[in-house]
Amino acid sequence: MGEHAIKVLGLAGEYRSTSKSGMLVNAALRIAQANGADVVFWDLAEKPLPLVGEEGCWAHPNVKEFQTLLVECDAFFLSSPEYHGTMSGVMKNTLDWMYDKHVGGKVFGLMSTLGGVTNANTLNHMRITLRWLHGWPVPEQLAVGHVKEAFDEEGNLVDESLQVRLGNLVESVLSATTKLSA
Numbered sequence: 001m002g003e004h005a006i007k008v009l010g011l012a013g014e015y016r017s018t019s020k021s022g023m024l025v026n027a028a029l030r031i032a033q034a035n036g037a038d039v040v041f042w043d044l045a046e047k048p049l050p051l052v053g054e055e056g057c058w059a060h061p062n063v064k065e066f067q068t069l070l071v072e073c074d075a076f077f078l079s080s081p082e083y084h085g086t087m088s089g090v091m092k093n094t095l096d097w098m099y100d101k102h103v104g105g106k107v108f109g110l111m112s113t114l115g116g117v118t119n120a121n122t123l124n125h126m127r128i129t130l131r132w133l134h135g136w137p138v139p140e141q142l143a144v145g146h147v148k149e150a151f152d153e154e155g156n157l158v159d160e161s162l163q164v165r166l167g168n169l170v171e172s173v174l175s176a177t178t179k180l181s182a
C-alpha cells in the first residue's frame with residue numbers, strides 16, 4: 001500500500017444508499033474518511049450487478065468495473081439486512097462476484113441491520129463466506145436491531161453506544177489494513 005491513503009469500498013446488501021444498510025455503510029465510510037481514508041460507495045441502484053449465472057452475466061460491464069474496483073481497494077465495509085435469519089440475497093450475490101484474486105488478504109468490517117431483535121446470524125454467515133474468499137474480517141462487528149428507529153435525520157446512529165461500536169469497528173479496519181500492508 002505504501003504512501004497512498006487507504007482506499008475503502010462500502011457495500012450494502014440493498015439497492016439504495018437510503019436503505020438502512022446503505023445508511024449504516026455510509027456512516028462507517030464517513031468515519032473512515034475523517035480518519036484519512038479514500039472512500040467509495042457502490043450503489044447497486046445505479047450500477048446493479050447481475051445475478052451470478054444469468055444470461056450474459058460474465059461479460060456484464062458493471063461486473064468488470066466492480067471487480068476492477070475491488071482490486072484497487074484495500075479494505076471493505078459490508079452491511080446486510082437480515083432476511084429470514086441470514087444475509088440478503090443481494091449481499092450474497094455481491095459476495096459471489098468477489099474472488100480471492102480480488103479481495104484475498106484484505107480487511108473487512110461487517111455490519112447488519114434487523115427489523116427485529118439484534119442477533120449475530122447475518123454477521124456470522126458473512127464471516128463464513130469471507131473465509132472462502134481469504135478475506136480478513138476484523139473481530140469488531142455491529143448489528144443494529146429495531147433499525148427503523150436507529151438513525152437520525154442526518155443518517156447518524158441515535159444510540160450513542162452503537163455509535164461508539166461503529167467507531168471502534170472503523171478504527172479496527174483501518175489499523176488492521178495498515179498492519180497487514182507493513
Ligand SMILES: Cc1cc2nc3c(=O)[nH]c(=O)nc-3n(C[C@H](O)[C@H](O)[C@H](O)COP(=O)(O)O)c2cc1C
Pocket residue numbers: 013014018019020021022080081082083084085086113114115116117147
Ligand atoms: C424478506 C425479508 C425477511 C426479513 N427477515 C428478517 C429477519 O429474519 N429478522 C429480522 O430482524 N428482520 C427481518 N426483516 C426486516 C429487515 O431486516 C429490515 O427491514 C432491514 O434490516 C432494513 O434494512 P434495509 O433498509 O437495508 O433493507 C426481513 C425483511 C424482509 C424484506
